[in-house]
Every structure is written in structure tokens, then in C-alpha cells.
Amino acid sequence: IKGYSISDLGGEHETKSLIKGTYNNKNISFTEYDIVYTKSPISQNDFCFVNFDGKFSDKTIEGNFKGLYSDNTQCINGEIKLTKYEKVYKKIEKLDRKIDRSIIVSKENKEKVHLKKDLDSINMNILRAGKSLHIFTKDDSISITIYDSGKVDGDKIKLTVNKEILLDDFTIKASKKTLIVPIYQPKNIIIIEALNEGYSPPNTVKIEITDSQNFTHTRTILKSGETTSVIIYQK
Numbered sequence: 001i002k003g004y005s006i007s008d009l010g011g012e013h014e015t016k017s018l019i020k021g022t023y024n025n026k027n028i029s030f031t032e033y034d035i036v037y038t039k040s041p042i043s044q045n046d047f048c049f050v051n052f053d054g055k056f057s058d059k060t061i062e063g064n065f066k067g068l069y070s071d072n073t074q075c076i077n078g079e080i081k082l083t084k085y086e087k088v089y090k091k092i093e094k095l096d097r098k099i100d101r102s103i104i105v106s107k108e109n110k111e112k113v114h115l116k117k118d119l120d121s122i123n124m125n126i127l128r129a130g131k132s133l134h135i136f137t138k139d140d141s142i143s144i145t146i147y148d149s150g151k152v153d154g155d156k157i158k159l160t161v162n163k164e165i166l167l168d169d170f171t172i173k174a175s176k177k178t179l180i181v182p183i184y185q186p187k188n189i190i191i192i193e194a195l196n197e198g199y200s201p202p203n204t205v206k207i208e209i210t211d212s213q214n215f216t217h218t219r220t221i222l223k224s225g226e227t228t229s230v231i232i233y234q235k
Contacts, residue, residue, distance in 0.1 A: 001019075001020070001021050001022065001023050001028075001030065002018070002019065002020045002021075003018075003019055004016055004017060004018050004019055004036065005017050005019050005032055005050070008039075010126075011039075012039055012040075012131070013038070013039055013040040014038070014039045014125065015035065015037070015038040015039070015040060015047070016035070016036040016037050016038070016216070017032040017033075017034065017035055017036065017047075017049070017050075018032070018033055018034040018035075018036060019031065019032050019033070019050075020033060021052075023056065026055055026056050026057065027053075027054075027055065027056070028052075028053075028054055028055070028056040028061060028063070029052060029053045029054070030050075030052050031049065031050070031051045031052070032049040032050045032051075033049065034136070035047055035136050036135070036136065036214045036216060037133055037134060037135045037136070037216050038133075038134045039131060039132065039133055039134070040134070041132065041134075046069075047069070047070070048067040048068070048069060048075035048076055049067065049068055049069070049070070050065045050066075050067060050080075051065055051066045051067070051068055052064075052065040052080060053065070054080065059083060059084065059087070060081065060082060060083050061080070061081075061082040062079075062080070062081045062082070063079070063080060064077070064078070064079050064080075065077065065078055065079070065080055096113075096114065099113055125216075125217060125218040125219065126218065126219055126220075126221055127192075127207075127218050127219070127220045127221070127228040127230075128220075128221055128222070128228065129222055129223065129226035129227065129228060130226075130227075130228070131228055131229075132228070132229045132230070132231055133216075133218055133229070133230045133231070134231045134233065135209060135214075135216055135230060135231070135232050135233070136232075136233045136235055137183060137211045137213075137214070137232060137233070137234060137235065138211075138212075138213070138234070138235045139183060139211040139212050139213075139234075140182065140183055140184070140234075141180055141181060141182045141183055141211075142180075142181050142183060142209055142210065142211045142232060143178055143179070143180055143181075143208075143209070143210040143211070144178070144179045144180075144181055144190070144207065144208070144209055145176050145177065145178045145179075145207070145208040145209075145210070146159070146172065146176070146177050146179075146205055146206065146207050146208075147172065147173065147174060147175065147176040147177065147205075147206050148172045148173060148174055148204070148205065148206065149206040149219070150204065151200055152172070152173060152174050153198035153199050153200040154171060154196070154198040154199055155171070155172045155194070155196065155197070155198040155203045155204060155205065156169055156170060156171050156172070156194075156195040156196050156198075156203075157170055157172060157192055157193060157194060157195060157203065157205055158170070158192075158193040158195055159179075159190065159191070159192055159193075160190070160191045160193075161181055161188065161189070161190050162185070162188055162189055163189075166179055166181075167179075169195060172205050181232075183232055183234050185234070186233060186234055187231060187232075187233055188231065188232040188233075188234070189229055189230075189231050190229060190230040190231070190232065191227055191228075191229045192205065192207070192220055192222075192227065192228055192229070192230070193222075193225070193226070193227045194220075194222035194223060194224055194225065194226050194227075195224065195225075196224050197223060197224050201223070202221050202222055202223055203220070203221075203222045203223070203224065203226075204219060204220060204221055204222075205219065205220045206218075206219050207219070207220065207230070209230065209232075218230075
């Protein structure tokens with residue numbers, strides 16, 4: 001088996017790692033072995049990779065894991081229990097309906113509580129002001145695609161790569177704009193600055209970053225004058 005894991009989903013230290021392993025007769029094992037991206041401001045060598053052995057059923061995956069650094073020294077051990085996303089989603093929908101019908105919860109509080117909507121927003125990889133997304137690649141160039149995935153409202157941005165301006169006073173549209181960016185140094189800094197907030201604040205831009213092996217997508221949410229960054233590290 002192969003795929004990926006995401007830790008701290010929607011949080012400040014969200015990290016996507018590649019995994020590989022085996023599945024045989026209800027036994028499942030996998031190892032995290034490489035970082036695709038992280039929001040943590042630390043180097044790749046500081047990551048604690050999960051090495052998992054457990055049991056698989058129709059409803060759950062359960063077992064123990066050992067945490068190892070890239071040099072195989074131990075960092076932390078623990079236990080993993082996973083259940084189907086659909087099961088969690090159905091429970092949340094049920095709770096939303098229960099809150100909506102409740103005579104105890106005020107109308108004002110009902111309008112504030114939307115568990116299903118909150119869960120959907122957590123699943124988005126969002127970049128906010130002053131934050132950075134760190135991506136690792138082995139390639140000499142990457143593809144950056146930007147567009148407005150929602151309501152087109154005249155958002156404008158400035159985009160620089162290693163202080164070189166690639167886009168200035170650029171209006172985000174529904175059609176995709178793709179840039180091929182050479183990766184010629186160990187650390188390459190891409191800065192996105194919001195130049196306005198359109199007529200439907202805030203300034204939002206969908207960004208897709210692709211190399212020969214991985215695909216990363218994120219969305220910026222910025223006020224006018226705010227910046228966020230994507231840092232590309234060449235392995």
C-alpha cells in the first residue's frame with residue numbers, strides 16, 4: 001500500500017507525509033518516509049516519522065506505532081485508533097440537526113454553531129497572513145497555478161519568487177494562470193501579497209503547486225496589504 005498522512009489537519013503545524021506499507025489478512029503496517037509539505041517552521045530532519053503495526057477491520061484501524069527520526073533514532077511511541085470519516089461526518093450532521101431542533105439553545109447560539117461547516121473548513125489547507133507553507137522537492141522546477149475557485153470579485157495580488165516579481169497588480173480570475181518556476185537554490189521563497197480585497201472581502205486565491213511526484217493545493221485568505229509565503233526546499 002502507499003499513500004499519505006496528514007497530521008494536525010487545519011492547524012498551525014499541518015504536515016503531509018508520504019507513507020508506504022503492507023496489508024495482509026487484517027494486519028496492516030506502514031511507515032512515513034518523506035515530507036511533502038509542512039506549516040511547521042522547522043527543518044525536515046526534525047520530523048518524527050510514524051512506523052505503525054496494527055489490525056484493520058471494516059470500521060477501524062488500531063495498533064501501536066514507533067516514532068523515528070530520519071536517522072532511525074527514537075522520538076516518541078504511541079497508539080493509533082482510526083475510524084471512517086463518513087461515520088464522523090454522519091454523527092456531526094446528527095448533532096447539527098439536534099441543536100437546530102433544541103428549545104434549550106437560543107436562536108443566536110444556533111446561528112453560531114455549524115459543526116458540519118466547521119469540519120469542512122478544517123479540511124481546507126488555508127494560508128493566512130504571516131504564515132508559511134514549506135514544500136520539499138527533488139525537481140529543478142515546479143509548476144504554480146493560481147485562480148479564483150469561488151466567487152470572482154476582482155481580487156488582486158503581487159507574487160514574487162526570491163524577491164523577483166513574477167506577477168504584479170494581477171487580477172485573479174476563474175481561468176487558471178500557470179507559472180513554471182526554476183528551483184536553483186536550496187531555499188526558494190514565494191511571497192503572495194494581497195493588493196486589495198475585491199468587492200467581497202477578504203482576498204482569496206487558490207494555489208496549486210506541482211512537481212514530478214507531488215501535488216499540493218492551498219488557499220490564501222488575506223486582507224489588503226497582508227502577505228503569506230510558500231517556501232520550496234530542494235532536497
